[in-house]
Amino acid sequence: MAAPTQPETTNFSSSGRVLIKNIVCRSDGGIGLVGEKVSVGGWVKNGKQQGSFAFLELNDGSCPSNLQVVVDSSVVAANLVQIVHTGTSLLLEGELKKGALDHGTKHSFVELHVKKVIDVGIVDPVNYALSETDSKQKLTLESLRDYVHLRPRTNTMSAVCRLRNALTYATHTFFQKHGFLHVHTPIITTTSDWEGSGEVIQVTTLFSENEKLAKEMKENPLPSEDELDAAKLLVKVKREAASQLILSNANKNEISIAVSKLAISMEKLTKLEERTAYKPSLLPQKDGMIDYSSDFFSRPAFLVGSGQVQLETFACALSNVYTFGPTLRAEKSQSFRHLAEFWMVEPEMAFADLEDNMNYAEAYVKFLSQWLLDNCLDDMQFMVNNYDKTAIDRLKLVTSTPFERITYTEAVKLLESVTEKKFENMVEWGINFDSEHERYLTDVIFKKPVIVYNYPKGIKEFHMRINDDMKTVANMDVLVPKVGELIGGGQREERYDVMEKRILESGSALDPYQWYLDLRRYGTVKHSGFGLGFERMVLFATGLDNIRDVIPFPRYPGRADL
Numbered sequence: 258m259a260a261p262t263q264p265e266t267t268n269f270s271s272s273g274r275v276l277i278k279n280i281v282c283r284s285d286g287g288i289g290l291v292g293e294k295v296s297v298g299g300w301v302k303n304g305k306q307q308g309s310f311a312f313l314e315l316n317d318g319s320c321p322s323n324l325q326v327v328v329d330s331s332v333v334a335a336n337l338v339q340i341v342h343t344g345t346s347l348l349l350e351g352e353l354k355k356g357a358l359d360h361g362t363k364h365s366f367v368e369l370h371v372k373k374v375i376d377v378g379i380v381d382p383v384n385y386a387l388s389e390t391d392s393k394q395k396l397t398l399e400s401l402r403d404y405v406h407l408r409p410r411t412n413t414m415s416a417v418c419r420l421r422n423a424l425t426y427a428t429h430t431f432f433q434k435h436g437f438l439h440v441h442t443p444i445i446t447t448t449s450d451w452e453g454s455g456e457v458i459q460v461t462t463l464f465s466e467n468e469k470l471a472k473e474m475k476e477n478p479l480p481s482e483d484e485l486d487a488a489k490l491l492v493k494v495k496r497e498a499a500s501q502l503i504l505s506n507a508n509k510n511e512i513s514i515a516v517s518k519l520a521i522s523m524e525k526l527t528k529l530e531e532r533t534a535y536k537p538s539l540l541p542q543k544d545g546m547i548d549y550s551s552d553f554f555s556r557p558a559f560l561v562g563s564g565q566v567q568l569e570t571f572a573c574a575l576s577n578v579y580t581f582g583p584t585l586r587a588e589k590s591q592s593f594r595h596l597a598e599f600w601m602v603e604p605e606m607a608f609a610d611l612e613d614n615m616n617y618a619e620a621y622v623k624f625l626s627q628w629l630l631d632n633c634l635d636d637m638q639f640m641v642n643n644y645d646k647t648a649i650d651r652l653k654l655v656t657s658t659p660f661e662r663i664t665y666t667e668a669v670k671l672l673e674s675v676t677e678k679k680f681e682n683m684v685e686w687g688i689n690f691d692s693e694h695e696r697y698l699t700d701v702i703f704k705k706p707v708i709v710y711n712y713p714k715g716i717k718e719f720h721m722r723i724n725d726d727m728k729t730v731a732n733m734d735v736l737v738p739k740v741g742e743l744i745g746g747g748q749r750e751e752r753y754d755v756m757e758k759r760i761l762e763s764g765s766a767l768d769p770y771q772w773y774l775d776l777r778r779y780g781t782v783k784h785s786g787f788g789l790g791f792e793r794m795v796l797f798a799t800g801l802d803n804i805r806d807v808i809p810f811p812r813y814p815g816r817a818d819l
């Protein structure tokens with residue numbers, strides 16, 4: 258698959274609208290298009306009125322660069338000043354002309370000289386949250402979170418969105434190129450918490466259409482078990498009586514009376530049975546809706562915190578597979594790198610051990626980084642100019658250096674020997690690393706990505722394969738500078754008897770895990786996989802400080818609106 262550097266110039270718009278990217282992102286800055294007539298739609302980033310002209314910078318989100326636009330007052334029905342405010346939408350027709358020489362770059366760029374203003378959506382700059390007026394300051398990223406619906410219009414969120422899009426495309430390209438099949442794993446499950454995080458979100462099923470039924474049921478309550486049994490007995494007795502009469506050749510009249518009595522009691526029973534099926538009405542009501550949660554899936558259901566175990570079923574049949582979707586955890590942490598809803602890329606490979614897993618993880622992160630360097634330099638440069646001077650260098654570092662690979666035990670030793678810094682949480686063998694420990698390894702000791710593997714069995718999930726030392730498991734975390742853990746994964750326990758023991762040791766019954774054990778019972782295979790937190794990759798690439806600013810609709814404690 259080729260990278261989508263330049264979109265098709267033909268589109269399906271009746272106005273023949275051209276994307277700004279197709280004009281200004283050409284290597285000649287669009288000069289080759291001088292003389293062309295085009296139609297362009299976008300939003301004003303900056304504008305000013307000078308005499309009978311308006312000079313605008315227009316952007317349509319297709320790229321970080323703006324198109325310079327010149328509008329003569331004679332072509333606007335509205336007052337010229339109305340179209341210069343930030344946020345104004347415009348659909349324009351005009352001719353591309355060579356603009357003035359830019360003394361900084363020594364280049365001229367094209368300008369659109371407007372012949373016709375087709376549509377205008379005006380903005381009241383006093384009330385518009387994103388206007389910068391004398392009395393209003395530019396909003397910080399933090400306060401922009403209160404305007405999730407307007408945030409896409411900011412340069413930062415549009416760059417983040419383009420980078421996410423590029424990383425999505427790169428992800429599918431990487432896995433498809435290496436023969437992986439994309440599997441759509443579910444987001445609802447009754448087998449909860451495989452990650453042992455204790456942070457699952459439960460699904461509640463509410464039905465409003467049963468409101469009428471609930472009211473009816475209240476006035477006319479459900480039959481009791483006794484009532485039902487009595488009705489069943491009556492049908493049985495009446496049926497026997499009628500068949501006796503038929504067998505004994507009784508007279509027709511007697512038989513027809515017995516049969517119609519049987520029909521009446523059968524009808525009564527059917528009605529009682531139908532009423533019993535109206536179970537929802539018996540269940541608690543919330544805001545006039547009926548809570549049918551535990552009946553709908555027979556058991557309490559949860560949103561999945563990882564597609565791993567479902568993916569394992571496919572890896573154990575189709576070899577190499579991957580999934581990419583939303584992951585939901587009732588994550589209480591308010592840290593810069595946690596969300597309650599995040600996107601995770603999870604590959605799962607059959608006939609693969611921990612080392613293969615590490616190789617794939619490293620190659621994938623390198624591929625993503627190279628992809629951004631090859632295809633998104635303009636957005637990356639925006640990040641460098643505005644947020645993190647080292648953002649591009651970090652990507653280059655990832656693509657050019659092998660990741661360090663150390664065992665957990667080695668990492669503990671290294672961190673224990675640190676004297677120049679005091680960690681908030683002490684390091685000793687058996688702890689789970691905090692972000693401060695991970696960042697110390699990547700940012701200070703190695704100054705590059707580090708893969709830490711073979712963590713203590715006691716702090717990791719039961720499905721990770723036990724190593725021969727019986728103390729550690731064959732798992733890995735890929736840690737990157739600035740962010741810490743980017744990837745977590747491991748080799749799965751494929752030995753039936755060991756897995757059975759591990760489940761029991763974890764304090765659970767075997768019953769709910771029979772399907773998981775089946776994968777080990779029949780045709781078991783060594784297999785491994787990992788999960789890359791997509792927003793963490795975006796954090797790593799952009800250098801932004803908070804994960805809430807790299808996802809379109811952030812969910813965290815207290816926030817799930819829009």
Ligand SMILES: NC(=O)C[C@H](N)C(=O)O
Pocket residue numbers: 452562563564565603604745746747786787788789
């Ligand atoms: N697929 C994976 O290995 C990811 C792992 N289950 C996690 O949620 O972190």
